Amino acid sequence: MNHIIQLFSISLLTIALSACGGGSNKPKSSSAARSSVAPSSTAASSSVASLSVALKTLTTMPIGVAVNAADEAYNISDSTAQQRVVTHHFNQLTAGNIMKMSYLHPSENSFTYTDADALITFASDNGMSVHGHALIWHSDYQVPTWMKDYPGDKTAWLAMLETHVKTIATHYSGKVASWDVVNEAIEDGGGYRNSIFYQKTQADYIEQAFINANASDSTADLYYNDYNIEADTAKMATLETMLDGFDTRDVPIDGVGFQMHIYMDYPSITTIKASFQKIVNRNLKVKISELDIPINNPYSSAYQGGDIKTTLTTELSRAQKKRYCEVVTAYLEAVPANLRGGVTIWGVADPSSWLISFLFDNKHDDWPLIFDANYSEKPAVQGVADALNNQPCTNQ
């Protein structure tokens, strides 16, 4: 794919994230949220397809999944069918939304932990760890309004963010395995993102967040998390410069999360491996933090020429199986065991994927995840298993 088109695609994604308008996955206010994550009396889907060998048993690294909770659509508390596959295959959860800034810190002097605490209890009751996501993220819909309006100079902003990070990291100390401390602070094409945090503090908020998170929770692994760093070498170059500065100044960071919202045809496995290698070379952990692989690529010339896949054929689902296998294999080959933060898939059932609204604007279906609408395993589950079992990646 043309690199410029790809940058354009990510810009659109960013605009979509900033606007966060509409869509079935749009997060709602947590005020009306249920306060527990318990199996509901809703009967599981009539399909009780058998499950293959649990992915989590095939490796020692975390195998994670993002789940919805509280008052979100597709929340895990409403579906025993979803709980069944999640607890079978995964040993780590990421909250898709409910641990973001606006959910945990809705007004300056109040922190609301009820929904996230319930999710953490659900995880620990089922032998799963939690990856915290995210202490600082610019995306407009989830920076609390009071914070956007926060008065004061750079010193006041850094103090306000210190309270934010330290209060939340202290609350979850010992309860989360890791944090995305700062999410998406680097711009496509390189340079720091001109977010509200950057406007108020320049890049200082980034390293201060790591210092403050570490001061409040010295055991959790602390990650910088971003998208397209597996493909955009200029964006990666800014990240490398930032990491080198952290190293010089002894800023505590454990790893880099590669979101990996990628495509079937982009980027190449060679490119992905080379990007992982840059982080491994710094002796930092690499986590695939938000993996999804849609069948359609709206920025490809095929799609733009009208070749839109509206049915998941056997052939396509097997091609996706191969792609999932190749990505996880690339990760295992590039990242030594001691630096593997694990692999997390961004959602459970295909129709719940954020890409349906954010990437495809609800214009047609897609199937980016590894379970179908009934929580049955797609061939992609076998693709991940093949990689973890060190087997060849095939579309058979």
Ligand code: XIL
């Ligand atoms: C997405 C969620 O999946 C959606 O439900 C929400 O409406 C918007 O955010 N990068 C991230 C995630 O770090 O937090 C985003 O999650 C997807 C892109």
